[in-house]
Amino acid sequence: MEGKTRSWWGWGNVEDAVAGTERDELTRRTAELLPNADLTVHEAPPPEAFGVGASRIKAPDSLSALVSADVRDRLAHSHGQAFRDVVRALLGKLPHVPDLVVRPTSEDEVVHVLDWCHEANIAVIPFGGGTSVVGGVEPRVGDQYTGAVSLDLTSMDRVLEVDATSRAALVQAGVLGPRLEEQLRPKGYTLRFFPQSFEFSSLGGWLATRAGGHFATHLTHIDDLTESLRVVTPSGVVESRRLPGSGAGPSPDRMFLGSEGSLGVITQAWVRLQDRPRWRAGASVAFARYDAGVRAVRALSQSGLAPANCRLLDPMEALINAGSATAVLVLGFESADHPVDAWMERALELCRDHGGTLDEPARYTDRTGRAARTAAADTWRSSFVRMPYQRDALAAQGMIVETFETACTWDRFDAVRAAVSDAARDAMRQVGAEGVVTCRLTHVYPDGPAPYFGIYAAGRWGRTVEQWDEIKQAVSGALVTTGATITHHHAVGRDHRPWYDQQRPDLFAAALRAGKQVLDPAGILNPGAVIDPLRTA
Numbered sequence: 144m145e146g147k148t149r150s151w152w153g154w155g156n157v158e159d160a161v162a163g164t165e166r167d168e169l170t171r172r173t174a175e176l177l178p179n180a181d182l183t184v185h186e187a188p189p190p191e192a193f194g195v196g197a198s199r200i201k202a203p204d205s206l207s208a209l210v211s212a213d214v215r216d217r218l219a220h221s222h223g224q225a226f227r228d229v230v231r232a233l234l235g236k237l238p239h240v241p242d243l244v245v246r247p248t249s250e251d252e253v254v255h256v257l258d259w260c261h262e263a264n265i266a267v268i269p270f271g272g273g274t275s276v277v278g279g280v281e282p283r284v285g286d287q288y289t290g291a292v293s294l295d296l297t298s299m300d301r302v303l304e305v306d307a308t309s310r311a312a313l314v315q316a317g318v319l320g321p322r323l324e325e326q327l328r329p330k331g332y333t334l335r336f337f338p339q340s341f342e343f344s345s346l347g348g349w350l351a352t353r354a355g356g357h358f359a360t361h362l363t364h365i366d367d368l369t370e371s372l373r374v375v376t377p378s379g380v381v382e383s384r385r386l387p388g389s390g391a392g393p394s395p396d397r398m399f400l401g402s403e404g405s406l407g408v409i410t411q412a413w414v415r416l417q418d419r420p421r422w423r424a425g426a427s428v429a430f431a432r433y434d435a436g437v438r439a440v441r442a443l444s445q446s447g448l449a450p451a452n453c454r455l456l457d458p459m460e461a462l463i464n465a466g467s468a469t470a471v472l473v474l475g476f477e478s479a480d481h482p483v484d485a486w487m488e489r490a491l492e493l494c495r496d497h498g499g500t501l502d503e504p505a506r507y508t509d510r511t512g513r514a515a516r517t518a519a520a521d522t523w524r525s526s527f528v529r530m531p532y533q534r535d536a537l538a539a540q541g542m543i544v545e546t547f548e549t550a551c552t553w554d555r556f557d558a559v560r561a562a563v564s565d566a567a568r569d570a571m572r573q574v575g576a577e578g579v580v581t582c583r584l585t586h587v588y589p590d591g592p593a594p595y596f597g598i599y600a601a602g603r604w605g606r607t608v609e610q611w612d613e614i615k616q617a618v619s620g621a622l623v624t625t626g627a628t629i630t631h632h633h634a635v636g637r638d639h640r641p642w643y644d645q646q647r648p649d650l651f652a653a654a655l656r657a658g659k660q661v662l663d664p665a666g667i668l669n670p671g672a673v674i675d676p677l678r679t680a
Contacts, residue, residue, distance in 0.1 A: 151219035152187045152232035154531040155343060161529075161536035169533055173542065173599075176463070177577055180601035182540040188235040190215045198242040200290035203259055209252060211244040220244050220268075220293035221282065223275030224340075224531070225638070226545035227608050229538050234605065239283045241268065242290040248298045250410045253375045256294060257408070261377045261665050266291040268669055269404030271345030272319055277636030279352065279403050284670045294408065296347055302326040303411065310416045311370050311385070316347025316409045332416040336368060338632075339527065347409045353401035355586060355593070355632030359453040360444060363586050364632065366400055368415045374399050376407035376662040385413050398658070403634060404669040406662050418479035424487035425452070426505035428472040428494045433457050434557075436470040437584070437592075439497035441553055443474075444587040446493060448486050451477045453587050460581035460597060464526035472499065482509065541604040543576055543611050544597075547618050551627040552591040562621040563596055570617035574610040576600040586631065593631040635673050643673070 147156040161169060170182050195214045202210045211217075221240040222228040231237055242265075247253045260267050266284040270293045273280055282291035296317030304313040310332070314323065320341035327333055337357040338344060348354070349365040350372065362368060371383040372395070383395040399406060430436035436455050443453055452475035461467040474490060476483035487505050537544045551559045560582055567580045578600025586593040596618070602610050619642045622629055629635070629642040644652065655674050659666070666676025 149219075149343075151190065151215050153229050153535040154224055159532060161532050165529075166536055169536060170540070172463075173537065173540075176579065176599065177542075177601045179577060180540075180542065181604065182542070183604065185233055185539050185541070185604065187233050187539075190218050192235055193218060193237055193240075195240050198290065200242045200263065200265055200292075202243060202245070206245065206252070206255060206259065209245050209247055209256075211246070212242075213244075216244050217241055217293075220270055220273065220280070220295065223273060223278065223280050223636075225276040225278070226534065226538060226543070226611055227638075228276075228281075229535055230608050230611075233539055234608075239281050239291075241282045241293040243292045244270075244295055245292050246295045246298045250299075250373075250375060250380075253294070253296075253408055253410055254380075256292070257375060257377050257667075260292060260667050264289050264665065265667060266670055267404075267408075267667050268293050269347070269351065269408050270295045271297065271317060271348030271351075272340065272343040274340040274344045274348070275352070275634065275636055277630070277634050278638040279634055279636030279669075279672050281637065283637055288667070288670075296408070296410075297345060299410065305330055305332070305416075306413075309385075310418075311413050312416055313411060313413050314346055315411050316345065316350065318346050320344060327416065328419070331419055333419050334368060334414055335362065335417040336365060339531070346412065346414070350400055350409050350412060351403050352634035353632070354634075358451045359586050360588070361449040361451070362417075366397075369396055369400065370413035370415055372396050372399055372409055372413075373411045374407035374409050377665060377667065378662050381407060381662075401634070401673075403636065403672045405673045406659055406668065408668070420477040420479045421509060422479075422482045423475065423477045423508045424483045424505055425473075425475045426487065426491060426501060427503070428474060428491070428499040428501060429467065430470040430472065430497070430499050432498065433470040435498045436472055437556065439472065439494045439499055440584055440587055440592065442493045442497065443490055444592075445589045446489070448476075448490055450486075450490060451475045453584070455584040457582045459579055460583045463581065463597075463599070464530075482507075537599075538607070541602050541607060543578065543600040543602040543607050543614070545611060545615075546598070547596040547615075547622070548585070548593065548631050548633055549596075549622050549627040549629070550586075550588075550591060550593040550631040551625070555626050556592055556594065559622070559625045559627045560594060562625045563594075563618055566617040566621035567596070567598060567614055570614040571598075571600050574613045576602050576610050576614070637671050640671070640673070 147158050150157050198212050217240050221237045266288040268282050270280050299315040299317035300322050302312050302314050338354050354365050355363055371385045373382040440455050454473040456471045458470050461471040476486045534544045564580045571578050581597040583595050584592045585595045623642045623645050629639050635643045670676050
């Protein structure tokens with residue numbers, strides 16, 4: 144955001160960090176939840192304290208204007224925004240730092256960078272907003288490379304063309320969410336893609352990680368909004384044809400969506416736009432029993448009503464983030480074409496059929512740019528926006544605050560939720576971290592939900608990364624064992640690789656490695672993320 148300073152070690156902007164009365168209130172609530180927690184505040188050390196060595200590589204003179212060897216810049220590009228990333232920064236332990244940060248301003252410069260790195264055996268880590276929570280942008284590449292560069296694409300941030308007839312736009316991949324919407328708004332359009340990281344993440348990052356947006360039931364993943372891609376690989380440029388749909392063999396777009404920069408660098412994409420919504424409806428529905436709320440959400444997901452928001456919070460999640468003592472369903476509809484009153488009324492009828500109650504009536508608006516949210520929904524939204532900042536504040540106070548997200552079919556949900564909760568609680572006991580497990584449903588499909596689990600635990604300062612790793616190991620194993628996915632929208636990176644390797648078929652993995660060998664024969668692109676390179680040296 145203009146006029147603000149991006150934090151080099153934690154989430155978001157320095158000016159927006161938790162402080163003053165917000166920190167006092169956060170500490171008070173945490174102490175009430177976990178009275179034995181040591182909530183001493185620890186500050187991040189200055190960049191100079193990390194002992195970052197000189198770059199091992201030197202860029203060609205033709206690229207020198209694009210290159211930064213600044214220590215703070217390199218540290219900021221050495222990690223993502225997972226709990227373990229934040230804590231390691233607080234402890235002064237960021238062991239994998241890129242030698243250089245390179246910021247191309249055009250596709251030709253991306254080609255030049257890849258040519259140089261291919262010839263010089265330099266690992267290339269594509270970097271957008273740096274909000275990865277799975278080790279996807281960390282240059283943890285081993286010692287078989289002469290160096291590593293972070294390829295920061297955020298200078299490539301323009302909407303190049305808008306096709307109003309087809310309602311699509313050609314957009315450079317480095318654009319961050321706010322900048323993209325700023326360019327679309329005067330034309331009356333929106334991408335309608337708002338992940339929690341929206342303010343600090345890029346279109347290219349969304350595409351490379353198959354990101355999920357805020358909306359619950361329709362056009363939830365960036366895949367749904369992708370018309371075509373243009374990708375630079377060390378072997379050449381790949382560009383798919385603009386089509387609304389095609390049955391012509393395996394899709395080239397599907398090959399690169401979710402590849403996390405391991406097959407090529409996405410430089411631009413045609414994306415499907417939406418008219419900006421005018422009519423909205425919002426409601427908060429309480430359920431005395433969480434399982435009744437789950438049944439209501441399943442009915443909604445299979446009704447064809449397609450709510451924009453259908454987020455079910457279990458009682459603990461609702462208590463922590465919405466101030467409610469019951470399970471809460473945050474429900475919303477929107478349209479650019481027609482009022483949505485009838486859709487909301489039918490949805491509330493379904494909720495009442497399953498024991499849902501409203502503390503206040505649904506709200507309706509018919510103005511562009513206005514939200515329709517109840518008090519509980521407003522409280523949740525405020526908490527949702529502040530969650531990453533509060534996570535950092537609690538991490539600095541020795542707390543373990545992190546999430547697991549997954550997806551499963553409806554018939555498996557009860558077993559998945561029980562297995563994850565049991566695994567997390569058992570692991571917390573074993574590592575000596577008293578805490579609670581929460582669950583909310585963030586996205587829902589006719590055949591299953593995307594549960595999002597939260598961990599709030601009192602850790603031991605200096606050991607919270609190790610404690611978290613034990614918890615994550617246990618929960619990740621439970622997810623895969625019960626037939627859920629290791630990730631619904633957080634991607635694979637390096638942290639999810641062991642379980643992704645179990646989830647994907649072996650022959651598919653072999654085919655993916657063969658594809659990488661063709662596109663990236665030297666294995667320089669984001670090695671270790673998604674797939675290991677075939678090294679011939």
